[in-house]
Amino acid sequence: MTDAKPCFDEMLVGGDRARQPYEAYFRWFQQENIKDLRRKSTQAEEFFRRIGITFNVYGQDEADERLIPFDIVPRIIGGREWAALERGIEQRVRALNAFLHDIYHRQEILRAGRVPREIIARNAAYLPEMIGVNPPGGVYTHIVGTDLVRTGENEFYVLEDNARTPSGVSYMLENRETMLQMFPELFAKLKVRPVGNYPQMLRRSLAACAPPDPGNPKPCIAVLTPGIHNSAYFEHSFLADQMGVELVESTDLRIEDGRVAMRTTEGFKPVDVIYRRIDDDYLDPLTFNPESLLGVPGIMDVYRAGRITIANAPGTGISDDKALYSYMPEIVEFYTGERAILKNVPTWRCSEPDALAHVLENLKDLVVKEVHGSGGYGMLVGPAASRKELASFAAKLRARPGNYIAQPTLALSTVPVLTKAGLAPRHVDLRPYVLVSPDRVEMAPGGLTRVALRKGSLVVNSSQGGGTKDTWVLGD
Amino acid sequence: MMLGKTAGGLFWMFRYLERAENTARLLEAGWRIALTAADDEGENEWESVITTAGIKPGYEARHDSYDAENVIDYLLRDQGNPSSVMSCIAAARSNGRLVRTALSSEVWEATNETWMVLKKALARPVSERQLHETLMLVRNRSSMVRGALHGTMLRNDIFSFSHIGTYVERADNTARILDVKYYVLLPSMAHVGGSIDNVQWDVILRSVSAARSYRWLNGGEMSPLSIADFLILDLRMPRSLAFCQLKIGESLARLEQNYGQRHPCHDLARRNAERLEEVTIEMIFDEGVHEFLRACITDNATLAGQIQVDYRFNE
Structure with a gap:
């Protein structure tokens, strides 16, 4: 999808003057030689290949292990800008947790009529098995990856909440590692807030959510991965390694004496916290998908008995529903009593006849998404679609309106990337990683910046040709 | 204490690394004797190399004769031969990925780089002229992994x-x-x-x-x-x-x-x-x-x- 209208560039004003957070960087950049910098890009790629930070693309046998392209121009966020974002994200994440607790308990928000019952009832991600269950520490969304986009100096929108199993944090960490190695002089010049302690924060946060056990001051944590063929396996092993905890597959686990236990060289040892990177459906074949080879039979019984923490809690996936997303301003207000600090993108729910009519009439200007879709698959980007594509999508919309929502195409901000010809603006988004434990909500400053590398493109997903940048939050 | 799976992954990772080196060494020895032997004895020697590696049935299902070109290819690159250098290195790396959390980053990176380097070096058939150099590469790479193991692992x-x-x-x-x-x-x-x-x-x-x-x-x-x-x-x-x-x-x-x-x-x-x-x-x-x-x-x-x-x- 391409755009003609001018959009907000986060580095340059009028094409040659740097915005305040970028001033020092831009001065440095102007004294550098483009050719040398391009060489650094190649070095970065070699670095990524050697450490094996690759991902697998589903449905592409040949490209078994691919690298996500990395751009060496950092995305810089001022300290005050970040502080405002942080407040907004924390508010939203707290509201999400309260919402999840509510819909699995008294359902006050449904009784109050602020969110329609169908949104819950019709949603496959809503797990009746979780009704009345109290997750240890009361936490549902231990790790959230709130996707943000920017359209102006003070204009930020939340695009998605990603409360299921947000991925990509290993890129945030390895991007920084790479930048530190390649441009030490910049880090000496600018006060960039570090992100390297994220794995320790994650470990502390997960430990704080362990089932209460006074006799066990050091809970045993494990990362649960579907295995080495999963597209995010690198990240699973990376996080386990950095936290210093075991990386397990479901075949390493079984239930013993009412606990989840892992098979070790010294017998079965109980596990207290599972950071799972598999979907709800694959958690427990006894409870959910009997066909699944991935799950741990009986784990849900242990969970209901409060003897294991599963992060994120089963049933949190409902908050990734795009129809539910449209109710987030109400949800924030309902549980926090405050207005939402971060804006929602205006959303038409095609299940509503008026909205559907509006969407069909303006299809060529809108982005249409599947309510349960993710990763940029199955969506229509109106301005980039051909007449034929528009017509066939309109037919799909009429057939199953409840399956879709539509949003205006936002003029996403740009940050320059390095090309052969020098700097060139490209659209970006931002995914901060938020950790929730009973006593606090915290996040690493910044997060992962994804960038659409094709000129004019607005699709930043790595599965669709997006790349990443290091994200700097300044300590001013 | 560690996961049983991890212990198994380590065991196999290092078995495969060792096997890759052994296959390379066997190939080098066979090649030397084939060079110095009379014509017909050269073929015998290649056959004995394949026998020693314990892969005779697989080889004979694939090739009709024991000439240098076939044997070298089978031992170095053939993905259908589980003992070929490339198969072993790929299996070692795959086990290495499985046990990534148990390895120091030096050991993992040395293993991953070995796989990358050899994948490139063995992308096309290796001629007898390049054989010595290729075998050196295999030996050097596996020494690097072993060195990283000894130098950096608890x-x-x-x-x-x-x-x-x-x-x-x-x-x-x-x-x-x-x-x-x-x-x-x-x-x-x-x-x-x-x-x-x-x-x-x-x-x-x-x-x-x-x-x-x-x-x-x-x-x-x-x-x-x-x-x-x-x-x-x-x-x-x-x-x-x-x-x-x-x-x-x-x-x-x-x-x-x-x-x-x-x-x-x-x-x-x-x-x-x-x-x-x-x-x-x-x-x-x-x-x-x-x-x-x-x-x-x-x-x-x-x-x-x-x-x-x-x-x-x-x-």
């Missing part, structure tokens, strides 16, 4: 399982080489005494990278009995059966001490070691070299199987 159970994998594979390899070639060491053959025998002896020593060290220790004298003694019983020789058993025993003892738990595999290892401690090379020859080596190979495999059970490698 001496805990991770190290023990890695070591056990290495030495189980190495013992198996040395025993197989000797078993395929033992007849040239038999006294009844020795009196034939021609230069061919010397070449065959040399090939055995080269297959285990021991030609020079053997000469150093024996002042240039070569005798079948002392070659066999060197490769079976000499504890100074890092690829001898006795040395491998010693190292497996040490690693198992360390696990026993770490975990405070003795398993059936400890008794098996003890028995395997005793057999090598109590014999002389003369006794082995009297009782039959072939029978002795077969027993070593079988017991080594039994021990490996017992270790997998005792430390819960699998479900």
Whole structure:
């Protein structure tokens, strides 16, 4: 999808003057030689290949292990800008947790009529098995990856909440590692807030959510991965390694004496916290998908008995529903009593006849998404679609309106990337990683910046040709 | 303590790395003798290399003749051959990914880089002219992984399982080489005494990278009995059966001490070691070299199987 209208560039004003957070960087950049910098890009790629930070693309046998392209121009966020974002994200994440607790308990928000019952009832991600269950520490969304986009100096929108199993944090960490190695002089010049302690924060946060056990001051944590063929396996092993905890597959686990236990060289040892990177459906074949080879039979019984923490809690996936997303301003207000600090993108729910009519009439200007879709698959980007594509999508919309929502195409901000010809603006988004434990909500400053590398493109997903940048939050 | 799966992954990762090196070494030895032999004997030598590697049925299903080009390709690159250098390196890396959290970043990166470098070097068939250089590369790369292991890894159970994998594979390899070639060491053959025998002896020593060290220790004298003694019983020789058993025993003892738990595999290892401690090379020859080596190979495999059970490698 391409755009003609001018959009907000986060580095340059009028094409040659740097915005305040970028001033020092831009001065440095102007004294550098483009050719040398391009060489650094190649070095970065070699670095990524050697450490094996690759991902697998589903449905592409040949490209078994691919690298996500990395751009060496950092995305810089001022300290005050970040502080405002942080407040907004924390508010939203707290509201999400309260919402999840509510819909699995008294359902006050449904009784109050602020969110329609169908949104819950019709949603496959809503797990009746979780009704009345109290997750240890009361936490549902231990790790959230709130996707943000920017359209102006003070204009930020939340695009998605990603409360299921947000991925990509290993890129945030390895991007920084790479930048530190390649441009030490910049880090000496600018006060960039570090992100390297994220794995320790994650470990502390997960430990704080362990089932209460006074006799066990050091809970045993494990990362649960579907295995080495999963597209995010690198990240699973990376996080386990950095936290210093075991990386397990479901075949390493079984239930013993009412606990989840892992098979070790010294017998079965109980596990207290599972950071799972598999979907709800694959958690427990006894409870959910009997066909699944991935799950741990009986784990849900242990969970209901409060003897294991599963992060994120089963049933949190409902908050990734795009129809539910449209109710987030109400949800924030309902549980926090405050207005939402971060804006929602205006959303038409095609299940509503008026909205559907509006969407069909303006299809060529809108982005249409599947309510349960993710990763940029199955969506229509109106301005980039051909007449034929528009017509066939309109037919799909009429057939199953409840399956879709539509949003205006936002003029996403740009940050320059390095090309052969020098700097060139490209659209970006931002995914901060938020950790929730009973006593606090915290996040690493910044997060992962994804960038659409094709000129004019607005699709930043790595599965669709997006790349990443290091994200700097300044300590001013 | 570690996951049983991780212990198994380490064991196999280092078995495969060792096997990649052994395949390369075998290829190098075979190539040298094929170069120096008369035409028809060259083919025989290639066949014996394939036999030694224990992959004869697979090879014959693939190729009709034992010419250099086919054998080199089968041993270096063929993905259908689980013992080819490329297959072994890919399997080692795959196990390395599985146990990534147990490896230092140096060991992992050395393994991953080895895979990348060899994938490139072995992307196309390797001609005889490039063979030496390619084999050097394999050897250098595996030395890097081993160096990273020794230089950066904690001496805990991770190290023990890695070591056990290495030495189980190495013992198996040395025993197989000797078993395929033992007849040239038999006294009844020795009196034939021609230069061919010397070449065959040399090939055995080269297959285990021991030609020079053997000469150093024996002042240039070569005798079948002392070659066999060197490769079976000499504890100074890092690829001898006795040395491998010693190292497996040490690693198992360390696990026993770490975990405070003795398993059936400890008794098996003890028995395997005793057999090598109590014999002389003369006794082995009297009782039959072939029978002795077969027993070593079988017991080594039994021990490996017992270790997998005792430390819960699998479900």
